[in-house]
Amino acid sequence: MKISALSEHTGASVPTIKYYLREGLLPAGERSAPNQATYGEAHVRRIHLIRALTDVGGLSVADVKRVTEAIDKELPLSHAFEIAQSTVSEQVDPDSLDEDALATVDGVIADWACASDDSGRLAAARVVMNFRHTGQGASSSWLDAYAQAALVVAEADLDLVETRRDLETRAETVVVGTVLGDALFAALRRSAQAAASVRRYGYPGRQQ
Amino acid sequence: MKISALSEHTGASVPTIKYYLREGLLPAGERSAPNQATYGEAHVRRIHLIRALTDVGGLSVADVKRVTEAIDKELPLSHAFEIAQSTVSEQVDPDSLDEDALATVDGVIADWACASDDSGRLAAARVVMNFRHTGQGASSSWLDAYAQAALVVAEADLDLVETRRDLETRAETVVVGTVLGDALFAALRRSAQAAASVRRYGYPGRQQ
Numbered sequence: 160m161k162i163s164a165l166s167e168h169t170g171a172s173v174p175t176i177k178y179y180l181r182e183g184l185l186p187a188g189e190r191s192a193p194n195q196a197t198y199g200e201a202h203v204r205r206i207h208l209i210r211a212l213t214d215v216g217g218l219s220v221a222d223v224k225r226v227t228e229a230i231d232k233e234l235p236l237s238h239a240f241e242i243a244q245s246t247v248s249e250q251v252d253p254d255s256l257d258e259d260a261l262a263t264v265d266g267v268i269a270d271w272a273c274a275s276d277d278s279g280r281l282a283a284a285r286v287v288m289n290f291r292h293t294g295q296g297a298s299s300s301w302l303d304a305y306a307q308a309a310l311v312v313a314e315a316d317l318d319l320v321e322t323r324r325d326l327e328t329r330a331e332t333v334v335v336g337t338v339l340g341d342a343l344f345a346a347l348r349r350s351a352q353a354a355a356s357v358r359r360y361g362y363p364g365r366q367q
Numbered sequence: 368m369k370i371s372a373l374s375e376h377t378g379a380s381v382p383t384i385k386y387y388l389r390e391g392l393l394p395a396g397e398r399s400a401p402n403q404a405t406y407g408e409a410h411v412r413r414i415h416l417i418r419a420l421t422d423v424g425g426l427s428v429a430d431v432k433r434v435t436e437a438i439d440k441e442l443p444l445s446h447a448f449e450i451a452q453s454t455v456s457e458q459v460d461p462d463s464l465d466e467d468a469l470a471t472v473d474g475v476i477a478d479w480a481c482a483s484d485d486s487g488r489l490a491a492a493r494v495v496m497n498f499r500h501t502g503q504g505a506s507s508s509w510l511d512a513y514a515q516a517a518l519v520v521a522e523a524d525l526d527l528v529e530t531r532r533d534l535e536t537r538a539e540t541v542v543v544g545t546v547l548g549d550a551l552f553a554a555l556r557r558s559a560q561a562a563a564s565v566r567r568y569g570y571p572g573r574q575q
Contacts, residue, residue, distance in 0.1 A: 200502075207500035215497050240564070244557050268555070271562035279557030286551040289423050292415035293543055294408075297551075298530060304523030305548070306555050308516035313559035315512030317567060322506060335501050340513070341553045343494040343505075347476070347514050348548070349452050349487030351521035354479035356448070359525060 169206040216338035239330040243337040251281040260288035424546035447538040451545040459489040468496035
């Protein structure tokens with residue numbers, strides 16, 4: 160299809176598509192005339208991928224470029240996971256954390272055998288520390304529930320990746336799942352809070 | 368304590384504290400002289416709360432003002448939940464969603480008795496739709512695992528709120544838990560993916 164049809168199919172404007180092409184987010188079309196190129200289904204999917212990463216995931220164009228490059232290079236999945244995760248998550252400086260917060264997190268995820276520089280471990284410790292600073296503190300049963308839920312979700316993430324056949328699609332699933340998975344969980348958590356409140360108090364969040 | 372001591376205790380600069388006071392995020396101190404006020408532990412905690420919401424949660428100052436007002440007004444918890452959630456979550460326009468995506472989500476959370484305009488339901492449907500547009504689709508077992516995990520976390524959230532004694536602290540926990548909970552879960556999910564990969568493949572994410 161021509162660029163105008165690609166625009167109609169995806170809802171992305173022609174200038175936006177040209178921008179993606181220029182920035183290397185979108186592979187070039189097949190040249191059909193000196194000033195014309197044709198695009199296929201792969202381009203439609205890639206544009207939707209870019210939109211999902213920017214609109215739902217809030218990624219910058221530079222971030223999207225990093226993760227789409229990981230897909231295009233057919234990197235081993237371990238690298239794809241690493242790049243997707245490091246792009247999505249802010250890196251927390253270990254020196255900004257106190258020992259107590261790290262020890263609390265390590266207590267909760269003791270049998271996960273995390274590396275000491277694991278970015279999730281550091282980010283979780285920062286949350287625990289921030290929570291404590293507000294004068295409240297997170298209970299260990301609260302943290303345990305989150306850790307247990309995170310394992311359920313992580314296993315489902317790996318299961319989903321295993322259903323994909325080729326390496327490129329698997330890497331795409333890693334990237335999309337990492338970015339959209341956070342948004343999905345946050346959304347379902349909101350609905351679940353309302354549902355759990357109704358069960359417990361007969362009305363959303365109405366215990367006082 | 369004086370404003371300079373408050374700054375030392377919290378790590379927030381004096382101009383930043385004055386900005387919080389001016390914007391109404393922080394209650395005024397007790398006037399001790401015509402040009403001087405003293406501050407207490409409640410101010411320390413509130414500054415840490417503001418920092419947690421802005422730094423970890425990425426909330427704007429206007430958003431922080433909305434949620435701290437909810438705390439200060441000692442609104443019923445149902446309102447505190449509502450305000451915290453609507454501040455944190457982007458509102459999704461139902462008209463932007465397709466029927467398929469909504470039906471998929473409704474199938475997964477059928478027994479939650481969600482309202483049709485439940486913001487979590489709409490946001491989840493948007494994720495499902497975006498996922499599908501990338502040409503991949505989210506399997507129902509993947510969605511089920513997320514929903515199950517979200518319920519575990521939601522019950523833990525309510526349990527945590529119930530451990531607090533007074534209404535103000537409860538409202539604070541709702542706000543902090545809503546904002547920091549998303550960050551905590553995303554962090555633990557990263558570590559859990561690495562842990563689950565090691566269990567399954569002997570190395571983080573190394574199946575290919």
